[in-house]
Amino acid sequence: MAIRLGDIAPDFTADTTEGTVRFHEYLGDSWGVLFSHPKDFTPVCTTELGQVAKLKPEFDKRNVKVIGLSVDPVEDHHRWKGDIEETQGTKLNYPLIGDPDRSISEAYDMIHPNANDTLTVRSVFIIGPDKKVKLTITYPASTGRNFDEILRVIDSLQLTAKHSVATPVNWKDGDDVIIVPSLSDEEARKRFPEFETIKPYLRVTKQPR
Numbered sequence: 001m002a003i004r005l006g007d008i009a010p011d012f013t014a015d016t017t018e019g020t021v022r023f024h025e026y027l028g029d030s031w032g033v034l035f036s037h038p039k040d041f042t043p044v045c046t047t048e049l050g051q052v053a054k055l056k057p058e059f060d061k062r063n064v065k066v067i068g069l070s071v072d073p074v075e076d077h078h079r080w081k082g083d084i085e086e087t088q089g090t091k092l093n094y095p096l097i098g099d100p101d102r103s104i105s106e107a108y109d110m111i112h113p114n115a116n117d118t119l120t121v122r123s124v125f126i127i128g129p130d131k132k133v134k135l136t137i138t139y140p141a142s143t144g145r146n147f148d149e150i151l152r153v154i155d156s157l158q159l160t161a162k163h164s165v166a167t168p169v170n171w172k173d174g175d176d177v178i179i180v181p182s183l184s185d186e187e188a189r190k191r192f193p194e195f196e197t198i199k200p201y202l203r204v205t206k207q208p209r
């Protein structure tokens with residue numbers, strides 16, 4: 001069954017390039033990004049895995065643990081690691097799950113049989129410290145993901161988890177934000193004294209820190 005926003009991310013124990021991982025225990029109090037890629041020794045996946053390794057300090061800064069997955073076995077991941085380092089100029093610095101029995105891929109609905117009946121699609125799950133799924137995205141095998149966008153969403157999720165705000169189109173860290181409609185003007189004035197009302201339902205304020 002498909003995983004929906006607000007669901008508890010299924011827990012699992014997996015063989016990974018960094019040893020056995022118990023997923024919920026691995027996440028601890030951190031945020032998490034679980035992402036699948038279709039296959040080892042493929043070009044788009046090679047670039048994606050290298051890019052995530054380069055962005056690891058950005059994920060760390062946001063208290064996010066990243067973990068990748070494909071249905072290939074961990075021994076293949078280990079052989080492929082050298083190619084990622086050689087071609088992308090960075091070492092793999094986060095665990096990659098081997099899921100040859102597809103139990104995790106199936107639990108997360110990462111195999112879409114009408115696209116490909118054996119390989120995982122490019123799924124992304126962002127998981128909160130409460131282990132609930134905060135975002136899902138699915139890309140086809142032919143399109144590499146934009147992991148800057150994943151970081152942007154994490155910035156929005158972490159901000160909106162703390163404050164009664166939402167983020168507008170194309171928002172990025174530092175831009176003005178929107179006050180959620182459920183907050184009365186009176187309450188908004190207390191929390192965001194300088195907010196601006198463009199329409200009664202469209203109130204903007206500086207990004208809270």
Ligand code: BEZ
Pocket residue numbers: 038039042043044045046141142
């Ligand atoms: C790739 O990563 O390049 C890829 C993987 C599976 C199908 C198509 C492309």
